Amino acid sequence: MKRLGFYIGFITITMTLLAAPALMAQSDKMTLDSSKGGAGKKRPAVIFQHNLHAEKGLSCKDCHHLYEKGENVLDESKLVEGSKEIQCSACHGSKSKLNLEEAYHGQCIGCHKKPMKDQKKTPPRYCGGCHVRK
Numbered sequence: 070m071k072r073l074g075f076y077i078g079f080i081t082i083t084m085t086l087l088a089a090p091a092l093m094a095q096s097d098k099m100t101l102d103s104s105k106g107g108a109g110k111k112r113p114a115v116i117f118q119h120n121l122h123a124e125k126g127l128s129c130k131d132c133h134h135l136y137e138k139g140e141n142v143l144d145e146s147k148l149v150e151g152s153k154e155i156q157c158s159a160c161h162g163s164k165s166k167l168n169l170e171e172a173y174h175g176q177c178i179g180c181h182k183k184p185m186k187d188q189k190k191t192p193p194r195y196c197g198g199c200h201v202r203k
């Protein structure tokens with residue numbers, strides 16, 4: 070039994086160490102600005118609490134994707150800070166089916182409108198709930 074306890078402890082520590090880099094790779098508060106601060110921005114940039122969302126039991130692949138034949142085949146180890154290929158803008162540009170604004174609205178508002186269990190507050194659906202004026 071002592072040995073079993075040791076192995077379980079070992080596995081738990083290993084799993085924690087493996088999970089840590091993924092969690093640490095995320096910035097806590099991100100400023101999302103689809104126009105990169107350029108002229109013509111109509112709404113204030115959105116402050117997005119990345120960790121808060123991950124803590125709500127969402128999987129990385131609920132938001133991050135790489136589609137192949139309609140399936141999300143993203144390798145989660147590719148989700149590292151500073152990587153350009155995982156940014157929404159890498160694929161959602163002015164020429165794509167969904168531009169950047171549509172991609173953000175589709176994902177953010179789409180999920181916020183879904184009924185969710187165990188939630189204390191309704192996530193924001195109105196403009197000012199995300200585009201907060203300072």
Ligand code: HEC
Pocket residue numbers: 091092094095096099117119122123127128129130131132133148149150151152155156157158
């Ligand atoms: C609710 C949606 C959502 C969930 C869940 C989510 N992310 Fe993100 N993540 C985003 C958005 C939006 C961005 C900003 C993308 C951009 O800048 O184009 C982002 C950016 C990132 C970045 C880039 C950070 C930087 O500054 O370079 C990393 C790394 C990342 N996410 C990792 C993860 C990992 C790992 C998980 C799972 C534990 C996860 N994300 C879960 C929405 C999410």
Ligand code: HEC
Pocket residue numbers: 132133134135136154155156157158159160161165166167171172173174175176
């Ligand atoms: C590697 C390229 C790539 C990246 C990075 C990417 N997308 Fe997509 N996304 C696609 C493709 C391809 C589709 C399928 C529809 C299409 O052809 O535009 C899609 C579809 C969507 C959809 C429609 C619903 C769905 O999930 O199928 C939304 C919403 C969306 N993306 C939002 C985002 C957001 C927000 C980010 C950043 C967190 C992001 N995408 C990052 C390529 C990408």
Ligand code: HEC
Pocket residue numbers: 115116117118121122125127131132173176177178180181185188189190191192193198199
């Ligand atoms: C897959 C589901 C899902 C997606 C996608 C998602 N959210 Fe949320 N969001 C939630 C949940 C769940 C909460 C928390 C409600 C609560 O407090 O219980 C939340 C809360 C929030 C809040 C209020 C908390 C705060 O930070 O003040 C904001 C703002 C927010 N989300 C912005 C965004 C933005 C911007 C995006 C897109 C980049 C996004 N969300 C994408 C599920 C989602």
Ligand code: HEC
Pocket residue numbers: 101102103104109110111112113114115169170173174177178181193194195196197198199200
């Ligand atoms: C759940 C969060 C959320 C809600 C609700 C929301 N947005 Fe957005 N919106 C975003 C995110 C994230 C972006 C991309 C970051 C940015 O550029 O601000 C964006 C981008 C935009 C843009 C393009 C950039 C700009 O400022 O010109 C416009 C315009 C916009 N939203 C208008 C609206 C309007 C109008 C409403 C209400 C009908 C609304 N949004 C509701 C999250 C949201």
